[in-house]
């Protein structure tokens with residue numbers, strides 16, 4: 627398993643006293659140094675994405691605007707939440723390039739099965755083709771999906787987003803695209819205001835978008851129920867060639883910006899389940915892309931539990947992975963039905979997913 631990281635990610639600033647700051651990644655790298663499984667992780671430096679590559683998702687005038695404002699120096703606001711400094715273009719290009727580098731490693735080399743976690747900033751899932759918002763500049767995970775499709779001919783990709791906020795940028799980019807299935811778990815109502823059960827895709831992408839708008843104070847059991855009862859059966863039908871995860875840790879119970887209640891154990895279970903699913907359908911290839919997470923310590927510890935969830939269930943060489951997925955679900959997939967906070971949303975999404983013509 628690889629961790630993609632570069633010190634350039636520390637240089638972008640989202641704003642003065644801003645919750646999205648370099649301390650998030652500094653805490654992770656500090657925690658990694660004393661982690662007892664650190665030898666299982668290979669830390670890899672990325673390369674910057676070029677303007678043409680960023681252009682797979684973003685319009686040229688927006689890319690140029692970010693480059694120009696960064697070059698001017700000083701500090702500029704893109705919206706009331708999202709700012710940039712002189713290093714933002716370089717950091718954001720290196721963040722997108724971080725996903726490309728991870729994909730090169732797991733899809734392009736003959737090193738066999740592999741997973742990576744891209745510990746990048748600025749984050750990406752609120753970035754639209756022509757505008758950044760919600761602390762996001764370029765949509766890293768959408769760029770990664772486009773890169774995997776164009777360079778490595780991956781036909782179908784699932785993006786699973788467990789950041790506390792709805793990934794409105796990512797949903798928008800793939801809303802009419804049936805080759806990328808976007809699934810989001812998020813607090814609702816909450817920023818950015820989108821992400822209802824009724825947003826299920828349009829045109830050719832109709833039935834290829836699914837939102838779980840969870841109430842404040844939702845914890846792990848609802849996520850496990852959604853994964854085991856809806857997402858896994860849906861993905862068994864969709865059969866993605868690659869699973870990508872928008873890994874946002876503002877869904878942690880200690881996060882200052884949101885009110886969801888996942889703990890480190892929840893991220894471990896989610897990671898183990900999705901990892902086993904990728905072992906079954908994607909030859910063990912899976913990409914985690916960091917989004918939010920604003921309690922430094924909780925984010926760092928939760929990322930390490932995400933890594934451990936994958937490391938504990940490596941790609942099974944000798945069989946297709948069906949048995950492993952069953953085993954993982956037996957260990958991690960149980961939940962107490964009395965702790966479920968969103969029974970109607972879970973039921974509705976289950977019925978909708980069954981009706982999708984995937």
Ligand SMILES: [Zn+2]
Pocket residue numbers: 789790791874876917918919
């Ligand atoms: Zn978020």
